[in-house]
Amino acid sequence: MEAQQVALPTIGPNDVLVRVMAAGICHSDAHYRAGTSPVTPLPMTLGHEVAGVIEAVGDAVTHLKQGDRVCLHYLVTCGHCAYCNAGQEQFCTSGAMIGKHRAGGYAEHIAVPARSVFALPDEIPFEAGAIMMCSSATALHALRKARLKPGETVAVFGVGGLGMSAVQLAFGLGALAVYAVDINPTRLALAQSFGAQPIDARPEDAAIQVRRRTVGRGVDVAVELIGLPATMRQAVQSLAIQGRAALAGITQKSFDVTPYHELINREAEIIGVSDHLASEIPLLIALATMGKIDLSQVITRSIPLDANEINAALDNLDGFGEGVRVVIKPNG
Numbered sequence: 001m002e003a004q005q006v007a008l009p010t011i012g013p014n015d016v017l018v019r020v021m022a023a024g025i026c027h028s029d030a031h032y033r034a035g036t037s038p039v040t041p042l043p044m045t046l047g048h049e050v051a052g053v054i055e056a057v058g059d060a061v062t063h064l065k066q067g068d069r070v071c072l073h074y075l076v077t078c079g080h081c082a083y084c085n086a087g088q089e090q091f092c093t094s095g096a097m098i099g100k101h102r103a104g105g106y107a108e109h110i111a112v113p114a115r116s117v118f119a120l121p122d123e124i125p126f127e128a129g130a131i132m133m134c135s136s137a138t139a140l141h142a143l144r145k146a147r148l149k150p151g152e153t154v155a156v157f158g159v160g161g162l163g164m165s166a167v168q169l170a171f172g173l174g175a176l177a178v179y180a181v182d183i184n185p186t187r188l189a190l191a192q193s194f195g196a197q198p199i200d201a202r203p204e205d206a207a208i209q210v211r212r213r214t215v216g217r218g219v220d221v222a223v224e225l226i227g228l229p230a231t232m233r234q235a236v237q238s239l240a241i242q243g244r245a246a247l248a249g250i251t252q253k254s255f256d257v258t259p260y261h262e263l264i265n266r267e268a269e270i271i272g273v274s275d276h277l278a279s280e281i282p283l284l285i286a287l288a289t290m291g292k293i294d295l296s297q298v299i300t301r302s303i304p305l306d307a308n309e310i311n312a313a314l315d316n317l318d319g320f321g322e323g324v325r326v327v328i329k330p331n332g
Helices: 027-034 126-145 161-172 185-193 206-213 229-237 259-266 278-289 307-318
Strands: 015-025 049-057 069-072 109-113 117-119 153-157 177-182 197-200 219-224 239-247 269-272 299-303 325-328
Touching (some): 015 069, 015 307, 027 307, 049 126, 069 126, 126 161, 126 239, 126 299, 126 325, 153 206, 153 229, 161 177, 161 185, 161 219, 177 185, 177 206, 185 197, 197 206, 219 229, 229 239, 229 259, 299 307, 307 325
Parallel strands (some): 153 177, 153 219, 219 239
Antiparallel strands (some): 015 049, 049 069
16 A cells, blocks of 8 residues: 545536545455455555545435535445346446445545435444444344344354444344354453453364353354354354354355255355445444444544555554554544
């Protein structure tokens, strides 16, 4: 990552220009920087967790105005292909992700279509609004894909930025018990403060510990947010009969599954989780407004729009270091 001076984005009749007040640094950004998940075209301004204030609106935009506090859905889609019409816009045939396929929020300003813009209530800080647009939104989508029902049990593998939201959202959606799996004592303690039962994966296999905590039954839903073959396998192994493992962590590696014992004999499922949906953002904002998600302790620190500090934060994510979420504040 390096700093560059670029022109102020221009907007079309259906677009909005947003002054970026907060942009979250996501583990996906570390994958993008490393090339694990390719970014095109280059050079590219990263940053897909964005909140800010509208500075200008296109002539055709009537539901938004200058000065509105907003957060941005990171997928820019056509709105009319078969996938968009089916409510599966993450597979839009011409879709582009801000911060990966088009200029993102590691900048002072960003231009996006008005349909990607959602009002951010005054009670939600910009920093929280930004990280909600990936960490919380993807966690919510994973739980919905896993069809979590009230009274069910959940194991969250990896309680970083996404995991802290997953723990809280699982309770918000009615989970009876949530088990937080990690190797970081600080993160485990924070997850416990949100009501989760912490499971330290360092001394013993996490799946064994989950099954022991559930008296051999396993959990109804396991959400894997790390992207390691070992934790993906453990997520599957921790499932109860008819359990569902939702895998959202990014990896290029495979993992082993014993089909009969771990899937067929349990009627268990492995579910891929890709991004999230614009239709889920109003629910997410409502849950945050109701106090179901507290991100104040998840945001470890804020930094200016400085290449060295951003690279250091990404280095820390690469090494699974301390802290949970760092937010860039380009405009102070």
